[in-house]
Amino acid sequence: MKRLGKVLLYISLGLVAVFQIFPIIWLFLFSLKNNQEIFSGSPFALPTEFRWENYLKVWEGGIGTYFWNSVWITGLAIIFTVLFASMATFAITRMKWKYSGLVLGLFMVGLMIPIHSAIIPLFSMFLKVSLIDNPWSIVLTYTAYNLPITIMILLGFYYTLPREIEEAAIIDGCSIHRMFFRIILPMTAPVMSTTVIINMIYNWNEFVFVNTFISSDKFKTLTVGIQNFIGQYMTDWGAIGATLIISVLPILIAFIFFSNKVVEGISSSAVKG
Template structure:
């Protein structure tokens, strides 16, 4: 309901309606711009080249070429890349979330002198550009025989995502009431039991948030895989689709299908968990 403090003016409501209409149009146009390229991508992933080149860009395919997807999955090795992305992403997410929970618990719940210094070091880690670490990391993995090994990628993801994960966890840990934990300690509960059976379950919502944010980062990561992995059997989707598209440069349907496969898990996660994603991105950026 609009509160009008000058009832004498009759123009105002009309003007307000026009303004509202204008604002909504503005917001909808932006939404269309954000989504349309993806709609176009989906449409051309189902077309053959003739349709891509001759039909209007947003025309529906006459005979949807679902075969494009099957073809790139097996012939283009996309299935292998997809599997690599899944297990590398999952391993790093689990390691990061567990290690970060340990650290956040120790920093917010336990008493030790260096805790603020250690927290500060994790937070400064947020500002380090990846490129300033690439050459030493390359050399290090070469020397410890982890070059071209998935473990190099998993450990790197874990280290680089630790700061942001701790930052998101911290906000939640600080607001969590402590009386249950204090009572447990009074009852003689050990720190390990306290952490695993009381604190960790209580922080499940924020753990889920950090897990999904980590999943998105890892799934999309490119530089580390491109630099440390050279065998096809270990490449993840971001690097794999680069190779693949290099070979199939002229087959638009195949390229479209590949790109769709690479973004689909993220889109599905977004449709199911959009609130958590929004929450995680907000928490992970503002305090920075």
């Protein structure tokens, strides 16, 4: 009886896993098929031959540009966010100043702000300073909007850092800047890597800002790019499948290698909220 119960539990957990993963496997399967196979065969069948040409076709058809835009915009925004967030967290946790509590509050409230409430004014602000249809508007907004969550993940780690090391550095005549860049930042490498991967997921997947601020194809990132692109290939399921797989692959690969960091980042970003 007890054994049977256990087996049932495993079966139900397994079914949930199938539900979670199968649509993605199905997507991968049809990205390697042509329409004839997709429309006449079973959706669960393996492709008769692996049509990698679907991938070549969409990459050369313009996905490549979107892909590289995503890479550099995501990367640059990560560097800014993690650097500025580390500096701010350092100042909040390690320095004594009058308004540190208030400033921390401003960052934490930022976690709850729905971006849609700010997007119309942001659009008109960027329009005034001619940053509409300029990728810098995206880099700046990504940096700003990811600061609160990044600071929240960093905070816990900074609170646990021993003060003795800093004190010793100061006594040895080390300046604050030197201490921050040479001692504090390297010590926080584990938590920084968590914030990097969380930022990477957010930036790579972001849609609304790019959709609103960018109109030229040459600046679009993957999320918005694939939207247009799929319009062109309306009925070519293989091409659509290949496009989607290309767009999600970098994150999935990162997840395979750093799944523990992702788990850590997601749980620490939510639980304290």
